[in-house]
Structure formats: structure tokens, C-alpha cells
Amino acid sequence: MTIDSDQDPTTLRWAVRLLRAEAVALGLVAAWLVWADLTATTTDLPSALLVTAFALGGAAALWALGGALGRRRAGARAPAIVLQLMLLPVGWYMIQGGLGWLGVPLMALGLGVSALLVSPPTTRALGLA
Known part of the structure; x- marks a missing residue:
């Protein structure tokens, strides 16, 4: 197994950029959820905290996977793909809901x-070929 020592290929650089952008976007959603949790007049607190924690965890996972792929860690590719494929049902239900x-x-x-x-x-570049 040899790993190319040249500069990262464009495909890998863009994948890392997009994963990091997703992490930032999900982090902003998580920040909004924290604010909503703190200012809500009535809420199911355990459910609200669970959704907020899920968003924070997702943002952290996306950021970490982007960093690992940027360092050419081959083991980060599969979890990153799984998280990306999770966008398919989310998008589908958004379409069904009028979004x-x-x-x-x-x-x-x-x-x-x-x-x-x-x-x-x-x-x-990840040494998987």
C-alpha cells in the first residue's frame, strides 16, 4: 500500500471543504437549538435536549471526519460516506413536507x-487503491 506524497487531489480537498462546511452549518443549527431550548416557554425538555445534543454531535463528527480525511486517514472515509447518505432520507422527508x-x-x-x-x-490518495 503506497500513499501518494504529492498534494491532496482536488476531489479530496473539496470533500474535506464540504464536510467542514456541513459541520459549520449544523453547528449553527445546534446554536439556534440551544437558544430555542433556553427561551422556550413550554417544551418537552428531555426531547429538546436530545435533539440539541444530536445536532452538536453531528457537527463534531463532521468536523472530525473532515480533519481526518485531510490528514489522509483512510478509516474516516466510510463513516463520512454514511453521514452523507443520511442526507438522502432527510432530504426526501423535507420534499414530502413541502421544503x-x-x-x-x-x-x-x-x-x-x-x-x-x-x-x-x-x-x-487515501491508499485504498
Whole structure:
């Protein structure tokens, strides 16, 4: 198994950028959820905290996977692909709920980042070819 010592391929760099951008976006959603948890007049507190923790955990996972892939850690590719494929049902239910303007781009993002992660240049850079 040889790992190319040259600069990271464009596909890997874009996958890392997009994973980090997703982490930031989900972090902003988590920050809004924290604010909503603190200012809500009536709420199911355990459920609210669980949703907030899930968003914070997802943001942390996306950021960590982006960093690991940036350091060419091959083991980070599969979990990153799983998280990207999770955007498909989320996007589908958004479309069903009348939020197609958000659901379709989310589905495209998930498929696009997955394609970047399984592309031959990324596979070679991670030493999986």
C-alpha cells in the first residue's frame, strides 16, 4: 500500500471543504437549538435536549471526519460516506413536507460528497487503491 506524497487531489480537498462546511452549518443549527431550548416557554425538555445534543454531535463528527480525511486517514472515509447518505432520507422527508427547495440540494450534497469520497483520485490518495 503506497500513499501518494504529492498534494491532496482536488476531489479530496473539496470533500474535506464540504464536510467542514456541513459541520459549520449544523453547528449553527445546534446554536439556534440551544437558544430555542433556553427561551422556550413550554417544551418537552428531555426531547429538546436530545435533539440539541444530536445536532452538536453531528457537527463534531463532521468536523472530525473532515480533519481526518485531510490528514489522509483512510478509516474516516466510510463513516463520512454514511453521514452523507443520511442526507438522502432527510432530504426526501423535507420534499414530502413541502421544503423541496431545501431537500433537493441536501440530497444532491450528500450524493456529491459521497461521489468525491469514492472517486479514484481520493481512493488513491487515501491508499485504498
